[in-house]
Amino acid sequence: xxxxxxxxxxxxxxxxxxxxxxxxxSSSTDDGKGGTVxxxxxxxxxxxxDPQRNYTGQDLAFSVTxxxxxxxxxxTAEGAAGTELVADLATDTGTPSEDLKTWxxxxxxxxxxxxxxxxxCAEVAYGVSRSYAADLTDGPAFAEAFLDIEGGxxxxxxxxxxxxxxxxxxxxxxxxxxxxxxxxFHLNTPMADFNYTxxxxxxxxxxxxxxxxxxxxxxxxxxxxxxxxxxxxTPGKSLNLVRNENWNPDSDDFxxxxxxxxxxxxxxxxxxxxxxxxxxxxxxxxALSLDGIYPDNLEAxxxxxxxxxxxxxxxxxxxTYTAINVSKMTCLPIRxxxxxxxxxxxxxxxxxxxxxxxxxxxxxxxxxxxxxxYKAVTGYEDAKPEGNAEKAxxxxxxxxxxxxxxxxxxxxxxxxxxxxxxDVSRQGFAITQEALAKAGIKLEANFIDGGSYYGVIxxxxxxxxxxxxxxGPDWLNASTVIPPxxxxxxxxxxxxxxxxxxxxEFKALVDAAKANPDRASQGEQWAALNQFVMDQMWxxxxxFTKTQYHWGSNxxxxxxxxxxxxxxxxxxxxxK
Amino acid sequence: xxxxxxxxxxxxxxxxxxxxxxxxxxxxxxxxDPASLTCGKNCTADVIEANRIxxxxxxxxxxxxxxxxxxxxxxxxxxxxxxAFSCPAPALGYSxxxxxxxxxxxxxALPPTIWLAxxxxxxxxxxxxxxxxxxxxxxGGAPDHxxxxxxxxxTSMPTFLTGQMALTFLIGKFGLIPxxxxxxxxxxxxxxFMTMLLPWIILALPGLAIYARLTRGFVLETGSEDFVRxxxxxxxxxxxxxxxxxxxxxxxxxxxxxxxxxxxMLGGAVVTEKIFSIPGLGRLTIQSVIEYDLPVIxxxxxxxxxxxxxxxxxxxxxxxxxxxxxxLK
Numbered sequence: 001x002x003x004x005x006x007x008x009x010x011x012x013x014x015x016x017x018x019x020x021x022x023x024x025x026s027s028s029t030d031d032g033k034g035g036t037v038x039x040x041x042x043x044x045x046x047x048x049x050d051p052q053r054n055y056t057g058q059d060l061a062f063s064v065t066x067x068x069x070x071x072x073x074x075x076t077a078e079g080a081a082g083t084e085l086v087a088d089l090a091t092d093t094g095t096p097s098e099d100l101k102t103w104x105x106x107x108x109x110x111x112x113x114x115x116x117x118x119x120x121c122a123e124v125a126y127g128v129s130r131s132y133a134a135d136l137t138d139g140p141a142f143a144e145a146f147l148d149i150e151g152g153x154x155x156x157x158x159x160x161x162x163x164x165x166x167x168x169x170x171x172x173x174x175x176x177x178x179x180x181x182x183x184x185f186h187l188n189t190p191m192a193d194f195n196y197t198x199x200x201x202x203x204x205x206x207x208x209x210x211x212x213x214x215x216x217x218x219x220x221x222x223x224x225x226x227x228x229x230x231x232x233x234t235p236g237k238s239l240n241l242v243r244n245e246n247w248n249p250d251s252d253d254f255x256x257x258x259x260x261x262x263x264x265x266x267x268x269x270x271x272x273x274x275x276x277x278x279x280x281x282x283x284x285x286x287a288l289s290l291d292g293i294y295p296d297n298l299e300a301x302x303x304x305x306x307x308x309x310x311x312x313x314x315x316x317x318x319x320t321y322t323a324i325n326v327s328k329m330t331c332l333p334i335r336x337x338x339x340x341x342x343x344x345x346x347x348x349x350x351x352x353x354x355x356x357x358x359x360x361x362x363x364x365x366x367x368x369x370x371x372x373x374y375k376a377v378t379g380y381e382d383a384k385p386e387g388n389a390e391k392a393x394x395x396x397x398x399x400x401x402x403x404x405x406x407x408x409x410x411x412x413x414x415x416x417x418x419x420x421x422x423d424v425s426r427q428g429f430a431i432t433q434e435a436l437a438k439a440g441i442k443l444e445a446n447f448i449d450g451g452s453y454y455g456v457i458x459x460x461x462x463x464x465x466x467x468x469x470x471x472g473p474d475w476l477n478a479s480t481v482i483p484p485x486x487x488x489x490x491x492x493x494x495x496x497x498x499x500x501x502x503x504x505e506f507k508a509l510v511d512a513a514k515a516n517p518d519r520a521s522q523g524e525q526w527a528a529l530n531q532f533v534m535d536q537m538w539x540x541x542x543x544f545t546k547t548q549y550h551w552g553s554n555x556x557x558x559x560x561x562x563x564x565x566x567x568x569x570x571x572x573x574x575x576k
Numbered sequence: 577x578x579x580x581x582x583x584x585x586x587x588x589x590x591x592x593x594x595x596x597x598x599x600x601x602x603x604x605x606x607x608x609d610p611a612s613l614t615c616g617k618n619c620t621a622d623v624i625e626a627n628r629i630x631x632x633x634x635x636x637x638x639x640x641x642x643x644x645x646x647x648x649x650x651x652x653x654x655x656x657x658x659x660a661f662s663c664p665a666p667a668l669g670y671s672x673x674x675x676x677x678x679x680x681x682x683x684x685a686l687p688p689t690i691w692l693a694x695x696x697x698x699x700x701x702x703x704x705x706x707x708x709x710x711x712x713x714x715x716g717g718a719p720d721h722x723x724x725x726x727x728x729x730x731t732s733m734p735t736f737l738t739g740q741m742a743l744t745f746l747i748g749k750f751g752l753i754p755x756x757x758x759x760x761x762x763x764x765x766x767x768x769f770m771t772m773l774l775p776w777i778i779l780a781l782p783g784l785a786i787y788a789r790l791t792r793g794f795v796l797e798t799g800s801e802d803f804v805r806x807x808x809x810x811x812x813x814x815x816x817x818x819x820x821x822x823x824x825x826x827x828x829x830x831x832x833x834x835x836x837x838x839x840x841m842l843g844g845a846v847v848t849e850k851i852f853s854i855p856g857l858g859r860l861t862i863q864s865v866i867e868y869d870l871p872v873i874x875x876x877x878x879x880x881x882x883x884x885x886x887x888x889x890x891x892x893x894x895x896x897x898x899x900x901x902x903x904l905k
């Protein structure tokens with residue numbers, strides 16, 4: 001899942017997926033029933049509330065908590081407990097077949113939409129089918145990737161345009177029982193953790209008539225299956241949620257539905273938000289900022305005794321890195337020289353230093369997020385935070401002999417790094433350019449506007465030698481990290497690892513890990529593959545990033561919800 | 577007179593047509609691929625191509641422009657199959673970022689901007705003129721000096737600074753004024769008034785200062801005219817001289833200026849709307865620029881241009897009423 005772009009807070013971070021573990025500070029929780037909880041954001045609206053298009057960590061967490069139920073969900077608890085999978089619309093967390101290619105879920109009794117109409121497997125299947133529709137952009141493509149439709153996504157255009165034959169292909173892959181209670185997914189590959197995929201809202205129900213707002217229009221008019229429903233939604237102004245009288249608490253094991261009303265105020269001035277919360281003015285006492293803390297205010301918030309119980313600073317789900325385009329940078333010693341030469345300490349200082357920016361990453365698997373799959377990467381102990389120019393020069397001398405053509409290109413024409421255009425990334429470029437120059441590497445920058453960035457770096461013809469990137473797993477398994485980043489057509493394979501001579505060896509190891517039903521040994525396989533990635537230097541690891549939030553003095557129950565790397569909305573209530 | 581108005585109206589229409597063509601070609605030639613911009617994540621070459629066809633960007637530029645014009649007259653269809661939808665005429669396009677017809681976005685954003693513009697223009701013209709008159713009548717005295725200093729101060733303080741300071745201190749730190757929000761006046765007038773008061777004042781400050789200085793200058797200049805001296809020689813009271821003889825000619829150019837300022841303001845007050853969370857045309861424009869939401873940028877530009885052209889047309893017509901010689905030119 002993607003990380004929402006926080007213009008001023010995060011500059012060169014691009015993230016496309018999601019998950020985490022870790023403890024964090026929290027305020028004390030009373031029962032918190034009643035009142036109005038207000039969320040403040042500078043954004044004009046939620047990127048998407050349409051469940052099949054929603055793929056941003058915090059937006060997903062918000063929707064899951066208040067509006068949209070899925071087959072399974074995550075436990076709403078602080079720390080590692082928050083990453084446990086729990087049954088939601090389904091009676092359990094799913095039953096796989098022996099070969100792991102078929103998964104079955106049985107729906108609970110008494111689950112309904114906000115109009116009181118029952119949710120059956122037909123509505124769940126319909127929801128999944130919408131994720132194939134080309135008109136509904138931005139959502140995750142896991143259904144397309146895993147469902148066993150002959151011909152794949154090309155054979156099924158989604159429910160709006162499908163012919164009867166095309167629809168039959170989908171209906172074979174997603175079977176709905178006659179009593180409407182059981183839904184069965186037939187997969188094209190064995191998957192031991194497919195049930196984690198179904199925690200994404202891709203697998204949540206949508207009424208067959210989409211509440212009269214078909215296609216794009218559904219995004220702003222979703223039909224709720226959760227404890228609240230939309231009273232009014234005016235992008236650029238506010239989203240007001242009121243209690244959904246047709247939500248049956250007996251059918252829901254974990255949603256607490258504490259406040260009577262939930263208000264999201266959009267288009268708020270970023271500095272103004274902090275002032276309200278810090279000083280308790282305006283809506284500040286019962287408000288939480290969805291944008292985190294304005295960078296200029298971090299020191300003040302974390303040094304204030306008054307804010308002690310209403311702030312958090314913890315690891316989110318993301319890893320930042322620089323993807324090395326192996327199709328252009330084929331010489332391993334040069335790739336390693338770039339890594340050794342980089343002044344990581346100076347770059348981290350730009351992002352808030354160790355206190356707010358995060359820890360130096362040693363690969364793409366984050367220990368706080370994926371402890372089962374993490375093992376410290378070895379072999380780079382001589383890398384220094386401020387850069388090791390001597391080692392980099394040594395590697396460049398090695399490259400001069402081993403790959404003279406590329407050496408010549410790198411030292412004369414130079415290499416290009418893709419950046420999301422921002423003041424911070426321009427400063428970052430200056431730091432890196434100076435650091436690489438010490439090893440004789442000439443660096444140029446390609447600053448790209450945020451809206452076009454993905455399109456440029458995902459296109460092999462327009463991508464540079466290095467590209468700023470970031471990633472977080474979609475669920476707690478490195479199967480949502482290593483394959484999408486390094487397998488050809490994996491989704492975000494901007495390192496173009498398929499051009500490395502060792503790619504076939506790597507791919508075979510990935511296939512073996514994916515098919516391994518034993519989670520513990522699978523974790524060891526992912527750790528070994530993370531080491532493989534770093535041995536081949538397909539990425540320059542950046543940071544295991546942190547996030548910060550603060551909230552008003554009258555809110556209770558705020559903590560970081562590990563799976564989404566944002567506040568756990570379910571426990572947020574108002575003090576009596 | 578009728579022919580004159582018709583002729584001027586046709587000129588205005590032709591001008592709008594040229595503006596629409598220039599704006600369309602300008603944005604079409606920007607180095608951005610609209611299909612890629614709406615691609616989002618999971619972006620592949622196939623998805624981009626599908627988007628291009630869906631949005632009509634696969635067509636030649638002249639055909640895209642023709643469809644744009646057709647949309648203004650007869651509306652446009654978007655999407656496929658049962659998910660197809662239409663934007664009724666006058667359709668200026670569809671925003672795939674905001675998932676709404678551009679015309680509908682403009683209609684929603686227009687009232688807040690109108691209220692903001694009307695309030696602030698009234699404030700700056702009304703207060704500015706009164707201060708200018710006062711300063712002129714007390715020429716060389718303390719009020720004149722004070723107003724002079726204050727107007728220099730007000731014109732030299734940019735709106736983004738005064739707005740941000742007001743938000744931070746008056747609302748954020750001390751909570752003296754309700755936080756920014758927008759209410760329609762007919763829904764909740766007290767809340768509307770309280771939340772618009774600060775934006776009106778902040779937006780009016782620079783204009784107020786300029787109008788005060790202009791009015792002072794015009795009043796002093798007109799006051800030295802022969803007909804004013806004659807009025808004074810006739811023994812007319814000073815109040816009568818000021819309100820009947822001095823102000824009428826002095827305020828004529830200000831009226832024209834105010835009309836143009838109002839038209840300009842109706843295009844949206846970007847900074848004020850952004851700081852005070854007013855969902856008007858200015859904020860819509862800046863948001864669209866940030867997102868490269870080209871159909872909305874074209875729509876807001878066209879609307880702002882229309883306001884200016886229409887205001888010019890009205891001023892021209894009024895001039896022709898005041899001075900019939902204009903009609904003959």
